Amino acid sequence: MDHAVDNRRQDHMDERPPAREGAGTWTGAWVADRLGVGLVGDEKLTGLLGLALRRNPKRAHLLVSHVLGKHVPQSPSVVHGHGFALGRRVRDLLSAEEARTAVVLGYAETATGLGHSVADGLGTAPYLHSTRRPVDGVAPAGGFEESHSHATSHLLLPADPALLAGRGPLVLVDDEFSTGNTVLNTVRTLHERYPRGRYVVVALVDMRSPADAGRLARFAREIGARVDLVTAASGTVRLPEGVLEKGQRLVAEHEAAAAARPLPPASAAGTVRRVDLRWPRGLPDGGRHGFTPAHRARLESALPAMAARLAEALPAAADHGRVLVLGFEELMYAPLRLAHELEQVVGAEVRYSTTTRSPVLAVDDPGYAIRTRLVFPAHDDPADGPGERYAYNVAGAGFDTVVAVVDSRADTPALHAPDGLLARLAAHVPHVLLVVVPSHVPAAPSAPDLPGGSPAMLPEPLRGPAFSSYAPDEVGWLLRDLSDVTLEAPTEEREEAIQSGGAHYAESLPVEYQPSEEYQDLFHEALAASADRMAQAVGAVTEIVLAERSPRPVLVSLARAGTPVGVLMRRWARFRHGLDLPHYAVSIVRGRGIDANALRWLAAHHDPADVVFVDGWTGKGAITRELAAALDAFEVSDGIGGFDPEIAVLADPGSCVRTYGTRDDFLIPSACLNSTVSGLISRTVLRADLVGPHDFHGAKFYRELAGADLSPVFLDAVSARFPEVLDAVTAQAGELLAADRTPTWEGWAAVERISEEYGIHDVNLVKPGVGETTRVMLRRVPWKVLARAGAGADLTHVRLLADQRGVPVEEVADLPYTCVGLIHPRYTRGATGADGRAVAV
Template sequence: MNGSAPIWSGTWVTERLGVRLTDAGTAADAGTAAGTDTGAGTGTETGTGTGAGTGAAGRRVADLAGLAVRRNPRRAHLVVSQVLGKHVPAGPHVIYAAGRLLGLRAAAVLGAEDPPAGDWDTVEFDEVKLPGGPPLVVGFAETATCLGHVVADSFADADYLHSTRRSVPGVPLLGTFDEAHSHATEHLLLPADPGWLDRDGPLVLVDDELTTGRTAEETIRALHAVRPRERYVLAALLDLRTAADRPRFAALGEALGTRVDVVSLAAGEVRLPADVLERSADLVASLDVPRPAAATTRAPVTRLDAGWPAGLPEGGRHGFAAAHRPALLETVGQVAGQVAAGLPDGARVLVLGSEELMYAPLLLARALTRLHPGEVRCSSTTRSPVLPVDEPGYAIRTRLTFPAHDGTDTGTPRFVYNVAGAGFDRIVLVVDRTGDTPALWETGGLVAALRGVCKGVTVVVIPDLRPAEQDPQEGTR
């Protein structure tokens, strides 16, 4: 070790594409002299009346994210979170702390009295009680499904719903909205209770990143048309809106007669050269070429069908009531005990979620840290197509590609990033029963890909609750 600072994981993209991340209130690049500190800030944009004012950064953007190149003609770059548990394997307590700290930011603007303290080293957070009652919390698929869950955990008695890209026959559609720059644009809202929105209190919308705010604006308009309310809070790990986009929510609040606040853990701006799409396309064409599969051994694989109480949802696709949390924690703890019993002593373990299924895997990973003496990390598969570059200063070093296995958009490949070559002894893959298909297990599928990059794979299959199976008294207050 020479004592030099680690290379920021956005350096490669900055040097080749001219993409710059700057922190709010400064023209300096966010990645300059980037360190590894993941302390939380209080980046808030607090509005009065019908809209939001201007805000300032809390943490440095580069503390929380790096950069990669998208395989997407609409957007050249991807801001890669180091604390989300999606593209980059991270410690489960860090992932959970990020969501709870963001929840504390939301609670502060909603008037929480004496909110509990917390930082990145906090393991157990206290819940916040708001004087006017709990908010409803909605997370965006696919990256923020877990983040939204954890933000909801921050509030006593808060119910949660996340958007989804998986259509479910027989479930009425409450609403839909589009994410224009995304590789998969359509979001569906499919609560088991069609009246899920029909209750008082503020609504907290959670995403990993605010770029322009257009998707959030469209979502608020759609939800407000179904059930108007007085307060909305947008909570994101990173607020990267430009100065031109920042007045958007003040104007929206005035137009709808409501108030919209924005909170984040870090705030800044992405600055792009005019030719960034052309330069990105050239990079992808030159570097993203098929490579022959390396000769690998095939690690053993075991399957664990998780015992699961009837009526208990595994996540928020169809709504997750605050009353479900104790049972889910207990159930996941029991599954973790079964998984831990099969782990070699000291094994380095990755718990891998699958697309929108991220919250239960995170809880499983947290439980494993208490039961298993080895290192535990957590991440997830994704639909997001990204160029891998195995170079220092780049956020996506390796990629595994495999076909869809849940019957949704079957012609679109799926990916696992930063797992190949990471040296995991055991990978614990968590899928739901809809994703437990022959495509998951066949040659060329996800299980086969994982068997080539570790010493053993455990596949945990949990039920994905269908609305007809949910105890109706559990989903209401």
């Protein structure tokens, strides 16, 4: 038989749409009538599985999952939901400590997306999947054989072999648990090298015989470990005598018959267009080399924008039709999450499946799982040489658009060839969109002499009372003490230098503003009025961090506004949960990024995945963006990843983050003062002549202001309200955890509008929110204050400061913030207004 001709005939086997998924038509009668093979189980089992036949010398039948997203297009929310639910069951099975230290391992190629979804359900677990693709420069940390598979050899290629060396449970995820051989091979191989006390096996269906079930129990006793099994359904496959030989003959007969039929005409002459989703730099495309909770958080934050770009690229007609997002072999999770996000934002019926290397017979029968197939050459330069690849139940399924998602290694001439995947799809679908995700290759290990020095060369954190008025256990400052250096300059002089480009704001310090007695009275009044509100926000954001980020997070405050918040979050964790959380303060500088030496120190002493960055509030989100960009650059330069860029804040009026206590723009009393409410520490300094390559960023300890220090007063006033707000925190945290907290960045849009409306044309000179406006009044040369009409007590201190500094306050009706502080470009010394004060010209 002419092999190329056979490919084309199989490509067009069925032009009629198969029954829509979920219609309950998979009776299994076609296979059962011809071979006597059948599924034995309840309705739950038969609702998850169908039967098909394949070309395989070891096993004739194929269990085709209805909810896996491999062979059968399915709703992405259904696919992800099944894996996520299994992950939740695993989390409930484990203790809190076990859940924190668990690692999830999925099997290529079929279960790579399922394993990712299970890790999502666990929430805090890193993920790795086996692969059949060797990667230059990455040494295998292990491997095993899958005896019944079409392609048997699996490699384990973690970027960090320590991922497999932990003592926590290993969660192994496959689509089906048939004989247990694959799992036994895996556990035996890994346990010899990385022994641990517990394994959890997860599968959609458990199809073992009683004898096979006993083997797993005996094996667990043999290695002295606990092995649990979590599945969605169970049953067995009835296999009569001689079924393998009969199945092979049946497959050969039907493929020969298909080759003899004349080719039907192509149903479409579709167009092919490439769409750039702007995949985040450095974010792995999947779990081939490891996928951490921090990677997951980055993906979550990037998905809305990527799905929006994909939705914009869809043809107009697709909004009322059917769209298939088609993944590529092991690349299952990224396409699944894109499809899931797309499903939320378009009117089309979105489905998801992936291509595969497994050859399966296609039969146009409603009782058979694989109705059509497309055949095309492998296009990712596979290690086992050129060969065929397949896409099932795509042809004739009524799709208006197919979004083909491949990694960059697979974006080859073979993909675009006349007989390649894109051409095959275009013969059946009017519109084909190609999305290429960068193939992730782990960075080479960093050299011992890192640019900023190895962690061993870095000093230990500074602590009170030698540095700051906080107790030594409240916070460790990853800063250099510059207390003996004169860094202060008059505010007007600093403003001129900053706006003229002659100096960066972090190269000097403003003279510490010492408020009047009237203003200090206002601080105490504001603290008394808002302590309950503060305590509730502290409790809510801490509970969200513990529930979603890590059961034992490492709090890292962005100095200095974040430091009092980090101390309060640490106090809440001790009050509510008895946890003694590590807490540090680090420097981040707009335009210069976060202190890389501080990151190196943290990575050497803690798991980066446990680090939660903390700040007081968001304005327009500049620091949020700065942190994400800085962590990306750090991962590239140092090869150290895993830090989550998502900041936890008390208040998020700009809608810039997912982790917050409230989105109200209210007065946080610590914003009212400078160092005297922040442990007597200055803002941070970064200047080349003061901060060397082996130093942390600098700051000063104003010991001379001890008599005016209100830092302990502020902390004690808020934490004293913890018992009173406990019930309110429980309710508020529950509501937030259940809510859609996706950032809308409406604050950024408002700042851009205000910048244009007031002729500033520089968003850095627009400071939105009560906290940022207060900073403008205390540290910069303000031009005016915009106040939302009707704003009450939250603005009293701002109005007092404005009056003292001769700054006009303008009432604005539709302001999204309580107030906004404006700095007018360009500030010039010598220009004065009618009151004799310097003004902007």
